[in-house]
Amino acid sequence: MYENIISTILKSPEERRNHELETIIPWLKKKSPLFQSTKKDIVLDIVKNCEFRQVRRDAMITQQGKKGDCFYVLLRGTVSIYINASMADEEDESKIAQRVHHEHLIDTDGDLDRDELGNLIRRMDQGSCFGEVALISKNCIRSASVVADETVDLLVVDRILYNRCLKAAQVADIEAKTAFVKEHPYFCSWPPKVKKQLAYSLTKLRVEYDNCIVKQGRVVSGLFFLLRSANFHAYLSIGVHSTRRTICK
Incomplete structure (x- = not known):
């Protein structure tokens, strides 16, 4: 194909x-x-x-x-x-x-x-x-x-x-990302030029029900923000956490 x-x-x-x-x-x-x-x-x-x-x-x-x-x-x-x-x-x-x-x-x-x-x-x-x-x-x-x-x-x-074909939709997308960074309290103290870079690097991700967003023990790939109110569960395996602490010493 x-x-x-x-x-x-x-x-x-x-x-x-x-x-x-x-x-x-x-x-x-x-x-x-x-x-x-x-x-x-x-x-x-x-x-x-x-x-x-x-x-x-x-x-x-x-x-x-x-x-x-x-x-x-x-x-x-x-x-x-x-x-x-x-x-x-x-x-x-x-x-x-x-x-x-x-x-x-x-x-x-x-x-x-x-x-x-x-x-x-x-x-x-x-x-x-x-x-x-x-x-x-x-x-x-x-x-x-x-x-x-x-x-x-x-x-x-x-x-x-x-x-x-694409400009109108992508302008709206970038404006939405810029507004998100500008209004979110997490970024309030960040320098303007860093906020601008961040807005361009954000990616919107849709996760279907019952799918894993992050998994304990895996390398961190980024920071996630919840855009819509939704129910989610966070699980921590104490055994895995304890083992990783021992390995890192």
């Missing part, structure tokens, strides 16, 4: 037949939360006019401080997102441009030096999307650097297609 999807997207938009695109849509809706909440005719427009791009490991897909004109959906692989806090509040485009030099990010062995990109904010895998901030903001500047952790396949949406 995946090979059929790629072979279809590799065709020019004029050569992509509707019956081919119809077979792609269920797969995209299953794999990507973005498409799950998007109307079928809009998804059809996207897969009809998008591009396919494959990126090698350690390649920089977006670079903080540079202008962006594309939105990306991860079809396969994982990426890491980095933010350099010292650049996060820079408004003057000329100043940003002076500070962005890709060659300075390469070490003596010719490999990408990720330490120069700032803090690791999060990792994304199949079905995730990124790049919308530059297409929504007035200055069109990338707010983060995104690096491939392995060879990745990307569905690429240009600015015109993005504005037509």
